[in-house]
Amino acid sequence: MDLLALADFNLVARHGGFGRAARAAGRPKATLSRRVAELEAALGLRLFERGSRALKLTEEGRALFVRAGPLLTELEETAAAIASGGERPRGRLRISAPLLFSQTAMGKIAAGFALTYPEVRLEVSTEDRAVDLIEEGFDLVIRVNPDPDDSLVGRAFLHDRLVVVASPGLDRPAGDLAAPAVVRSAADRVAWTVKTPAGRAMIAIEPVLALSSLIMVRDAVRAGVGAGRLPVSLVSHDLADGSLVHWGNVEGPDIALWALYPSRRLLSARVSAFLDYLKQAFPMGTPDELAAYIGK
Structure with missing residues (x-):
């Protein structure tokens, strides 16, 4: 297989058209078109569907692009590393x-x-x-x-690891199935199982807010609106300075x-x-x- 023709095919596929590829590489459009046609003839496959306005990879063309692109990149990097005398990341x-x-x-x-x-x-x-x-x-x-x-x-x-935290002013649940007001994230379910110094407890949750970002959940918990289930790394400083208190570690894998x-x-x-x-x-x-x- 002609590696130069394969590189030209990869260039055209990456840019989505002969014209854009030619402008990006500073090469004649006709040359790229001819080289891709030669590659198609050598393989006996149509690699592009050529419409009046758009160029689209065929199923075979997409498979070749996915497999050949990384290999060509590796070859280019290896050649550049040898030329520069070392494996400098680039x-x-x-x-x-x-x-x-x-x-x-x-x-x-x-x-x-x-x-x-x-x-x-x-x-x-x-x-x-x-x-x-x-x-x-x-x-x-x-x-x-x-x-x-x-x-x-x-x-x-x-x-x-996940922990349940809250503002010091929020009442801590007394035992199983208590339903404190919580700030819910997308990953939260209807109850949390937590490990506390007193043992294992199930906390039913009663969402007062539903927020998609854990950063938003933390900020809302800081404001005292409810408890939250958050990564300990995200609230470590708040626990250290007392602005949040620890209700327990969430049971489950880290x-x-x-x-x-x-x-x-x-x-x-x-x-x-x-x-x-x-x-x-x-x-x-x-x-x-x-x-x-x-x-x-």
Whole structure:
């Protein structure tokens, strides 16, 4: 297979048309069209559906683009590293991260990483949904308690736990099935099971507010409108200064933040550098480290 023709096909697919690809690369449109046609002839496949106004990948074209794009990127990076005499991280690094981690820590992480590795063009997208790394073109994703996925590998770099907290002026429930006013997040159910010094208790909840962001939940709990179920890293400073009080630890598995990447790809220098940077930022991966990082 002609790798140059494959690279031209990847260029056109990435930009969504011959004209846009030609302008981006500073190359003749006719040359790109001819090279893609030669690749189609060599493969015996139609890679694009050519309409009067739009160019669309066929099913075979999309499969080739998904598989060939990362491989071409690796080849380019390897050649650049050899030419420069070392594996210096460079090129574009696309990351998807969950909302709360993005709001509290990702800005500082991204800025520090950019200063350390100025040749990497870091792009961070905030998504709470499970994005498709290959289909959507991400190099790495950060996920909370991810389901097992044979196509992904990675490491847990942070751990947290959920606690129920409230303003000191809010009456604490006396026992099981008490129904305090609470600020509810999208993940909250009809009752919380908490561990207290007195033992295990079930707390039925009576929402007075329903908020989609845990940052909003924390702010509402601080204002005294109700109790809330929140990550301890998010309220650690409030508990320390007494502006919030601890009602108990939520029963269940701890929160684990994982950095994941596609297993079928070689680990690029830029992904490896970002994983190392996370390790330096959170060497022990504890809730206290995250709380300290947020509070800086």
